Amino acid sequence: MKPFAALVRKVVHESRGTLLLTAAALFGLGWLSVYITSRNESQILKAIASGELGERLEWLRRLGIGTAPTSVELMMAFWNHPFFVTLVAIWGISRGSAAVSAEIERGTMDLLLSRPVSRTAYLLAQVLVAVLGLCVLGAALAVGAILGVHYNTLRVPPGAWELIRVSANLAALALPIYGYTLLISTVDHVRWRPTWIGSTLTLAGFIGHVITGFPVFAESWWKPWVDRVSIFSAYDPVELVTKAQSFGPHVGILAGVGGACVVLGFILFARRDLPANG
């Protein structure tokens, strides 16, 4: 157990800066989403009720906000902001690319794997820290929002479990991002390539998801296909607070895609050559 614990400590040591920064940012965003909702809730509701939902608020409709939204539905509209997704994606991509190729690029893989440590144990330590990190990020967002609810006034304050559920869904969104970046990292020897490919895939998925939300493409033949392919279809905070049962399938899909990539990564890493430094 000592070698595995040492590997985990090493990965935590390397990733703690990114984790602290992203967790702090998500905590702040969680709080901020409550604060903004509490300050603007009555105005938004008035605009919706009067039927004069200007262009400025049109995007709320596209996110599934109905004619009589609750406070938490309005709040969750903010949780669709790219900032939220970007923060968990940063963690997923940075940990995925760091797992193997960064260690090879730095020349320290030999140092570890010439010791009596299996490749499986090495990668398992990486995955464990990445997943625990995601739990920390989800918790930071939930705690920020829960404290925000406690210190700000909302018309109908949401329950803590509602906020925790959506935070967990957001954290789970990073699983496939981490998975496919790690998969590329296990067969590469430089960090920039998995980072670049992981970022491109994530951005493409996000753009695809945004485009399918435009009314003009509502009847397009390709819309269902893009919806199916984009992982962002499995993160819908507004839907999650109105239909709690979508949590399981969404998180299941995200964890399934991420898990499959990680398993494939384990197989490829166990079979590959580790190049010499220099």
Place this chain on the structure above:
Amino acid sequence: MDDGVLIRTRKLTKAYSEVRALESLDLEIRRGEVFGLLGPNGSGKTTTIRLLLGLLRPTSGDAAVAGFDCWRESLQVRRRTSYLQGELRLYGSMRAFEVLELLSDLRDGLGLDRAIAIADRVMKLDLRRRVRTYSTGMKQKLALAQVFSDPAEILILDEPTSALDPSARGLVMELVSEAKRQGQTVVFSGHVLAEVEQVSDRVAIMRKGRLMHVEDMHARRGLRMLLIKYRSDGPVTIPGELGLIERKREGEAFLYEHQGELPALLGWLASAPVEDLAIGTEDLRSLYDRYHGPAVDDEEQPS
């Protein structure tokens, strides 16, 4: 492996598409010996070491350490080996003692006290400093402290003195000798022939991924080279039982190789028409140059 052989390779080959980094290597390294690997860059030394450690997968053939297959059972192999990389990289953001602690923990916490003692008292390193503030030589000393404190049967040192000053090099040679006294097997790759010659029991010379020659250094140390200039130009008869073998003629003198009883040789020399005489040993350089000298044919076959 109960025949005294600890490391054995059979037809071990590593190819990268068209390039054959190692070609059909058959090698046996005995328990408790110091085995030197010699050859220029690209000769296959590091590839051999990485195949032994299971960091590379053989294209064909196999390698075993203490009876364990180096690829399929590499964890068992690495339990028995400690390795110093040729192109050493350490974690710059860690303090030196943290690096020793990490590497020791990866071996269940074994050898940490000894590693700290060697690094602190023998290598004179400040273990509180961050590794990025160390010079290349200091980093190598730190890694050496770890390797020599590992309770491993086999030490694999890939160019262990490449970044060291002369006094540290001497220290490494002492540590290698001490490891041998403790019964450890040492595989030593390097470019400094004098160092390899000093500590090795046997030496393998490699070229372009092929094993060219294995030399027993003990036999070699008993070898004398004699350069004799005779008084007369006429033929000199040398008794066969003397063990004197003519190697070549150098101007008016003759170069001989001798591996036999010294009194008999001295007795014959006293009666022979010798005008001038020089006795010495042949260093590893001349053996090495047979396979890597400027006049060597690239297609020369292994001996």
